[in-house]
Amino acid sequence: MQALVIVAHGSHLNPASSTPTYAHADTIRESGAFDEVREAFWKEEPSFRDALRTVESEEVFVVPLFISEGYFTEEVIPRELRLDEWDPDLWESDGTSASQATLYAEDVDKTIHYCGPVGTHDAMSDVIVKRAESVTEDPDVGEGFGLSVVGHGTERNENSAKAIEYHADRIRDMGRFDEVKALYMDEEPEVDDVTDYFESEDVVVVPLFVADGYHTQEDIPEDMGLTDDYRTGWDTPAAVDGHRIWYAGAVGTEDFMADVILERAAEAGADIRDALEKVREATGGVPASGD
Amino acid sequence: MPATDADLAPDQFEDLVDAVTGGPVEFDGLVVQYEDDGYVFEVPDLHREHLSVEELERVAAANAEWVSNWHFWNVVVGGEGTARRAFLRWLEAADEHSVRGRYDAMADGGIHHEWGELLVTVELGEVGYRRYELRHVDDADAGRGTLTAHTEPRNLRDLSKYDDSGRYRPLKTAPSLVDGWVLSDLTSGELKEALGFVYPATVENWHREQEGTLDVTHWRETAERQTGIYGVVEELPREAVEWVTEAACVDSQCLKRREWQYDEDDHLETPGGDGPFPCREPCSLVVAAARKWTKLEEEDEHTYEFDLTPSEKEQLEAIVDAVADGRTEGIREADVYEGANRYRARYLRAKRFDDDGNLCGVPTEE
Numbered sequence: 001m002q003a004l005v006i007v008a009h010g011s012h013l014n015p016a017s018s019t020p021t022y023a024h025a026d027t028i029r030e031s032g033a034f035d036e037v038r039e040a041f042w043k044e045e046p047s048f049r050d051a052l053r054t055v056e057s058e059e060v061f062v063v064p065l066f067i068s069e070g071y072f073t074e075e076v077i078p079r080e081l082r083l084d085e086w087d088p089d090l091w092e093s094d095g096t097s098a099s100q101a102t103l104y105a106e107d108v109d110k111t112i113h114y115c116g117p118v119g120t121h122d123a124m125s126d127v128i129v130k131r132a133e134s135v136t137e138d139p140d141v142g143e144g145f146g147l148s149v150v151g152h153g154t155e156r157n158e159n160s161a162k163a164i165e166y167h168a169d170r171i172r173d174m175g176r177f178d179e180v181k182a183l184y185m186d187e188e189p190e191v192d193d194v195t196d197y198f199e200s201e202d203v204v205v206v207p208l209f210v211a212d213g214y215h216t217q218e219d220i221p222e223d224m225g226l227t228d229d230y231r232t233g234w235d236t237p238a239a240v241d242g243h244r245i246w247y248a249g250a251v252g253t254e255d256f257m258a259d260v261i262l263e264r265a266a267e268a269g270a271d272i273r274d275a276l277e278k279v280r281e282a283t284g285g286v287p288a289s290g291d
Numbered sequence: 292m293p294a295t296d297a298d299l300a301p302d303q304f305e306d307l308v309d310a311v312t313g314g315p316v317e318f319d320g321l322v323v324q325y326e327d328d329g330y331v332f333e334v335p336d337l338h339r340e341h342l343s344v345e346e347l348e349r350v351a352a353a354n355a356e357w358v359s360n361w362h363f364w365n366v367v368v369g370g371e372g373t374a375r376r377a378f379l380r381w382l383e384a385a386d387e388h389s390v391r392g393r394y395d396a397m398a399d400g401g402i403h404h405e406w407g408e409l410l411v412t413v414e415l416g417e418v419g420y421r422r423y424e425l426r427h428v429d430d431a432d433a434g435r436g437t438l439t440a441h442t443e444p445r446n447l448r449d450l451s452k453y454d455d456s457g458r459y460r461p462l463k464t465a466p467s468l469v470d471g472w473v474l475s476d477l478t479s480g481e482l483k484e485a486l487g488f489v490y491p492a493t494v495e496n497w498h499r500e501q502e503g504t505l506d507v508t509h510w511r512e513t514a515e516r517q518t519g520i521y522g523v524v525e526e527l528p529r530e531a532v533e534w535v536t537e538a539a540c541v542d543s544q545c546l547k548r549r550e551w552q553y554d555e556d557d558h559l560e561t562p563g564g565d566g567p568f569p570c571r572e573p574c575s576l577v578v579a580a581a582r583k584w585t586k587l588e589e590e591d592e593h594t595y596e597f598d599l600t601p602s603e604k605e606q607l608e609a610i611v612d613a614v615a616d617g618r619t620e621g622i623r624e625a626d627v628y629e630g631a632n633r634y635r636a637r638y639l640r641a642k643r644f645d646d647d648g649n650l651c652g653v654p655t656e657e
């Protein structure tokens with residue numbers, strides 16, 4: 001038997017934080033790819049500490065629903081899952097290339113395939129583009145448009161910016177958008193000045209966050225000047241300094257993310273048979289361009 | 292017992308014959324095996340031997356509950372040694388009562404257990420399959436038709452996310468589960484899934500406790516493990532940990548039975564609670580709150596002087612009590628006899644607070 005455990009941050013305050021995790025888990029459950037699918041959270045239950053004992057399978061694929069490699073994926077999650085032999089070097093990653101490490105969890109006597117975060121998977125570039133398509137309601141969006149990928153910035157984790165840049169570079173290389181730029185909340189170039197960084201009149205802004213919450217629904221819209229008060233909402237597109245800003249919600253809420261989670265597990269050796277196809281049908285997905 | 296409950300489906304008998312081919316079947320009082328000259332079939336008060344397969348089928352059909360019981364536990368449930376199996380066995384007290392006694396009880400209104408605020412009922416379905424029902428304990432006596440029916444375990448995940456007044460429940464085992472719903476006709480797998488959504492990992496940790504393998508992590512070890520912004524909780528004084536458990540872990544706030552202590556040999560005085568499932572280490576909510584308390588406990592005490600009437604002092608105490616016990620919503624609009632009544636509080640504020648919100652005009656010293 002094999003199980004999939006999706007580990008995510010969760011929240012004590014924001015009920016919407018876990019929503020994408022459950023939604024993607026449901027999609028994968030329905031595909032029948034795994035004997036068991038379970039969600040676990042840093043701030044909700046089951047906790048990371050109790051997560052592995054909630055599945056019966058002896059082989060467990062753990063996929064972090066996190067954006068970047070760093071504090072959570074390299075330190076907190078392995079520690080809380082009690083993966084005693086864990087060492088970040090096992091991922092042999094340059095900051096965005098972690099795939100998986102096979103470990104043993106003693107408290108539950110199981111083999112654990114600890115995967116890299118979904119956020120750095122190549123297929124995430126496609127999810128970001130998909131987000132741009134949904135917010136503009138244009139499946140061919142690109143020409144005449146700028147695209148900004150927005151992230152936290154380095155705050156306690158230098159790889160956070162690496163992940164944002166990685167996808168911005170990849171999307172730029174697709175040659176689909178006139179301009180592509182990585183912007184940050186807490187460092188230069190800042191998302192506050194989004195219009196300074198683009199010549200295109202139309203700019204799609206996609207926050208590389210797992211769930212919608214304070215940052216994506218309050219901070220960023222106000223910082224960019226889409227609205228003075230997030231509670232009153234904003235227009236899509238919104239006129240800011242002679243530009244039209246198309247602001248998409250958190251990338252993690254895109255249905256497509258279920259594909260990325262499955263890809264991570266498959267690359268770690270999960271036998272998912274024809275489930276990937278089923279999930280792609282359910283999420284309206286396209287095969288990942290990256291591999 | 293209704294005839295259908297006692298029936299045996301052909302595939303159940305085939306499964307039994309298959310199993311016996313691999314060796315003797317011995318389960319819950321049923322013994323079936325093959326000896327040189329035929330099958331042996333045994334249940335309490337009955338021993339038959341030298342049976343042909345046709346004879347075995349007739350005897351099995353006449354004693355269907357023993358065979359369907361074997362089938363349910365070994366073909367449907369399986370999972371020898373798992374928490375799931377142990378929990379399902381416990382639900383029908385399978386290790387204490389005979390098959391016949393259990394079948395009678397399950398057919399006659401079902402067997403009930405409380406699991407936190409959930410009432411779990413196991414009933415007898417067709418050909419010995421069990422059917423499970425979940426509802427709120429407060430709805431124990433409600434007719435099924437008066438409750439909102441749900442069919443998917445997943446529905447419970449959404450239902451348990453908010454309390455009665457629509458507020459998010461960050462602690463799944465807080466005693467604030469909404470009532471008024473029912474999930475019936477669940478298979479054993481669906482029951483386990485539903486419990487996993489409402490009270491995650493409780494069945495697994497209960498099972499470990501039953502087996503004597505519950506891995507409790509006490510406060511000290513938990514605090515020392517923390518890093519990042521939670522690293523400070525290690526400095527929370529011993530006596531404050533006592534107050535933390537009184538604030539968050541008692542039964543009125545959390546239905547898990549706290550098994551963790553300050554340290555292995557240094558027990559806390561706060562009662563751990565009486566619930567069926569254990570709490571094996573401080574949860575993330577408690578650690579996050581402890582971080583705030585650690586910072587607050589770093590402040591020095593000051594002596595302030597306030598002039599209050601005796602009733603005003605008591606009123607402040609009444610307000611703290613009402614907030615701490617979550618009673619403010621229940622205080623009636625015009626009940627000015629309650630210190631925590633809104634008009635009473637507004638009056639006190641108008642009288643005793645200055646424009647900066649300082650009690651009796653006394654500034655807060657840093």
Ligand code: SF4
Nearest residue numbers: 539540545570573574
């Ligand atoms: S630490 Fe306290 S509040 Fe948290 S789950 Fe355990 S008993 Fe409940």
